[in-house]
Amino acid sequence: MGNKGNNRHIKGLTTPKYLGIGKKQNAYVIKPRAGRHTLGRSIALSLLLRKLGMADTAKDAAKIIKTGNVLVNKKVVKDVKFPIGLSDIIEIPEAKKCISVSIDERAHIETKEKDSAEYGSQLFKVIGKYKTHDNQIMLRLHDGSVIKADKKVMVNDSVALNDKGAMGKVFSLQNGAKCFVINGVHVGTSGLVKSLVNGTIQTEASVLIKPEQGEEFETLVKNIMITG
DSSP states (O other): OOOOSOSSEEEGGGOOGGGOOOTTTOSEEEOOOTTSSOGGGOEEHHHHHHHTTSOSSHHHHHHHHHTTOOEETTEEOOOTTOEEOTTOEEEEGGGTEEEEEEEOTTSOEEEEEOOGGGOOOEEEEEEEEEEOTTOOEEEEETTSOEEEOOSOOOTTOEEEEOTTSOEEEEEOOOTTOEEEEOSSTTTTOEEEEEEEEOOOSSSOOEEEEEESSSOOEEEEGGGEEEOO
């Protein structure tokens, strides 16, 4: 059977909301490569450079990337389709640019410029946990990476990784913890966890959140990231 789809691009009408691109603005947009962030919450590195105004065309973006002038999380990336998403940090040394990636209240990708000298640590949500054959505890993070756990960490906690990828502080899901909503109706909202609601066979675990502004609301645990 022939291939009926376009695997290299995403049709404009089905463009994920995360990209922040009008559905009729482009017939096609470059599709991020699979393997890290989900398709609905990632953007190809080439397209991100264009959104940042670093390149006017896909050809210009590819030239910048393939010459090794772009670092993602301190590693040189030469793949124009490399998926970029929440918590990633992009550096372009020649342009003296350092960009952190988040998500805004419209569920669109949000980029913030920061001082590369203050790279600091990155925060990742723990979405899975398992034990290897030699009893080493491993953690699956929201960006698809896997790291060793050298501290007591639970699923839905967050861990801070330094620029070497080493695990630092652990932020636990508990009452009073700071959090950031990464999915759902209240996406992009910051607040405090007021209480936890255990899940059942029919329902998923949820949390009651007191936002920085506005009324308290309830959302699923999977929709938040603990930030402090």
